Amino acid sequence: MHSLFAFAAPLTLMLPLVAEAVDVADRSAPAEDFSAPQCQAASEAPPAPINPLVAWRQSSAANQVRIEQRVVIRIAPTPPAARPNLAADLPNRPSAAPRFEERGKEKCVGLQGIAGVQTGNGNRLVLFLRDRRMISVNLEKACRARDFYAGFYVEKNKDGQLCVSRDKLQSRTGARCEIETMRQLVEVRS
Numbered sequence: 001m002h003s004l005f006a007f008a009a010p011l012t013l014m015l016p017l018v019a020e021a022v023d024v025a026d027r028s029a030p031a032e033d034f035s036a037p038q039c040q041a042a043s044e045a046p047p048a049p050i051n052p053l054v055a056w057r058q059s060s061a062a063n064q065v066r067i068e069q070r071v072v073i074r075i076a077p078t079p080p081a082a083r084p085n086l087a088a089d090l091p092n093r094p095s096a097a098p099r100f101e102e103r104g105k106e107k108c109v110g111l112q113g114i115a116g117v118q119t120g121n122g123n124r125l126v127l128f129l130r131d132r133r134m135i136s137v138n139l140e141k142a143c144r145a146r147d148f149y150a151g152f153y154v155e156k157n158k159d160g161q162l163c164v165s166r167d168k169l170q171s172r173t174g175a176r177c178e179i180e181t182m183r184q185l186v187e188v189r190s
Helices: 002-028 036-043 052-059
Strands: 072-075 099-106 108-110 114-119 124-129 134-139 152-155 161-163 168-171 176-188
Touching (some): 072 114
Antiparallel strands (some): 099 176, 114 124, 134 176
């Protein structure tokens, strides 16, 4: 019984198509005798039966489709254990906290090289790179670094770089801030 249903199901789906083809053939046949009563009857023809498949096919017109690709990269904050401890090689001194100094302006940093981010003071973020460098990023004045406590999103450009005065960082809370300056942080040894 099930095999009969499986065989008949496709045929029943094609039945409206066959009925439409017959209907089109009937409409295209020329009328032989046009007398006055028949002309009135032809102008008052009953509406065609509604066929859902025909209606769907007529409503699905081919439109222009535009495909865009957008890649958004998420930079997450690094866990404390994963942050590079640049003072690990120094001899143990109880009061020797590492000091860092900003040197050299960076214009762009590769997005694939960013390992994590940490918030700083005011409008400053610290990027930890995979090559064990640290980059200080100053955001525009209206932005606060604490909005980026959970990391940020950045749209990937063709060159794969995060650049000053071009890219905007978006926090998970919705803040969008442009990068004003980037500088490398270097440890100062006394």
